[in-house]
Amino acid sequence: xxxxxxxxxxxxxxxxxxxxxxxxxxxxxxxxxxxxxxxxxxxxxxxxxxxxxxxxxxxxxxxxxxxxxxxxxxxxxxxxxxxxxxxxxxxxxxxxxxxxxxxxxxxxxxxxxxxxxxxxxxxxxxxxxxxxxxxxxxxxxxxxxxxxxxxxxxxxxxxxxxxxxxxxxxxxxxxxxxxxxxxxxxxxxxxxxxxxxxxxxxxxxxxxxxxxxxxxxxxxxxxxxxx
Numbered sequence: 001x002x003x004x005x006x007x008x009x010x011x012x013x014x015x016x017x018x019x020x021x022x023x024x025x026x027x028x029x030x031x032x033x034x035x036x037x038x039x040x041x042x043x044x045x046x047x048x049x050x051x052x053x054x055x056x057x058x059x060x061x062x063x064x065x066x067x068x069x070x071x072x073x074x075x076x077x078x079x080x081x082x083x084x085x086x087x088x089x090x091x092x093x094x095x096x097x098x099x100x101x102x103x104x105x106x107x108x109x110x111x112x113x114x115x116x117x118x119x120x121x122x123x124x125x126x127x128x129x130x131x132x133x134x135x136x137x138x139x140x141x142x143x144x145x146x147x148x149x150x151x152x153x154x155x156x157x158x159x160x161x162x163x164x165x166x167x168x169x170x171x172x173x174x175x176x177x178x179x180x181x182x183x184x185x186x187x188x189x190x191x192x193x194x195x196x197x198x199x200x201x202x203x204x205x206x207x208x209x210x211x212x213x214x215x216x217x218x219x220x221x222x223x224x225x226x227x
Contacts, residue, residue, distance in 0.1 A: 004091035015064035033155035074137035075121035091126035105223035
């Protein structure tokens with residue numbers, strides 16, 4: 001279990017910014033399950049979901065940097081929760097899956113050129129003698145805008161994306177799992193995206209982000225929801 005407790009250059013839980021966020025999120029919680037739930041809720045709602053965040057360098061996934069920016073996509077948010085859990089002695093790792101998004105924005109689907117989200121990230125936490133999955137990607141306000149209840153996590157059972165929204169339309173479907181990692185494999189993710197979306201398209205995203213000097217290129221929360 002030791003590899004799932006150690007800090008890394010990306011999961012830098014010993015950084016003062018991470019430790020302070022962790023301390024405030026946990027509050028007076030005593031047991032590991034309650035701490036994990038509070039950390040999950042803090043990452044879910046205090047870090048806004050942004051699928052247009054930078055993704056091509058290790059520092060883009062760094063827990064302390066995600067906190068500084070206050071917004072990111074599923075993988076850095078999952079990594080942040082992983083780092084926070086480790087800061088409280090809870091073994092944690094980052095897992096990956098390919099999901100089919102049945103409810104997204106018109107602009108995001110055009111950006112990806114697909115409704116497949118390759119290497120979607122979640123957090124795997126070791127609580128009460130077993131691994132449980134948590135997905136802190138979508139903040140509460142965004143969920144409500146998309147017509148779904150915010151995803152909850154009780155620390156006892158897996159919490160993945162809702163299969164249906166409030167209108168009983170398919171929302172998110174897991175189509176492949178890629179395993180769990182002790183750290184975020186940035187180069188593996190980038191190469192998987194190039195294979196799925198096209199190297200030219202991915203390079204175009206990188207070029208645009210370089211020109212924008214890492215500022216937000218789009219506001220996902222303002223885009224047109226499509227079903």
